[in-house]
Amino acid sequence: MCEANVYLINDEGEERLFMDSVDKIVPDSNKLHLENIFGQSKTVRARIKEMTLVDHRIIIEKLVDG
Amino acid sequence: MCEANVYLINDEGEERLFMDSVDKIVPDSNKLHLENIFGQSKTVRARIKEMTLVDHRIIIEKLVDG
Numbered sequence: 001m002c003e004a005n006v007y008l009i010n011d012e013g014e015e016r017l018f019m020d021s022v023d024k025i026v027p028d029s030n031k032l033h034l035e036n037i038f039g040q041s042k043t044v045r046a047r048i049k050e051m052t053l054v055d056h057r058i059i060i061e062k063l064v065d066g
Numbered sequence: 067m068c069e070a071n072v073y074l075i076n077d078e079g080e081e082r083l084f085m086d087s088v089d090k091i092v093p094d095s096n097k098l099h100l101e102n103i104f105g106q107s108k109t110v111r112a113r114i115k116e117m118t119l120v121d122h123r124i125i126i127e128k129l130v131d132g
Binding site: 001002003004022023024025026027037047048049050051052053054056 | 067068069070088089090091092093103113114115116117118119120122
């Protein structure tokens with residue numbers, strides 16, 4: 001299975017696990033809709049910063065308001 | 067290996083393979099930098115529309131100018 005773990009960069013610049021085993025990502029204007037292989041979903045006001053699929057890693061960062 | 071195939075939606079709304087075996091994607095303002103497991107890279111003026119990692123599918127679409 002090729003799901004990935006999604007890490008959100010926090011205010012200190014550290015990567016924190018936001019959601020594991022993510023299968024589906026749908027960007028929508030300033031949001032990301034995430035869905036994992038267990039059928040759980042999350043929406044977050046963020047953008048994709050970088051993905052390395054072979055490492056199962058997706059880094060996202062919060063969008064500042066405005 | 068969990069690389070994915072990246073499909074670009076063309077002007078007719080059809081998905082065409084743009085790059086296979088993609089490992090790394092780095093969005094950068096209005097562009098996407100793609101790199102595959104063979105070390106090849108491409109940059110395209112596009113955005114991610116949807117990803118289903120378990121299916122190894124990433125759909126991107128061109129950005130209209132402006």
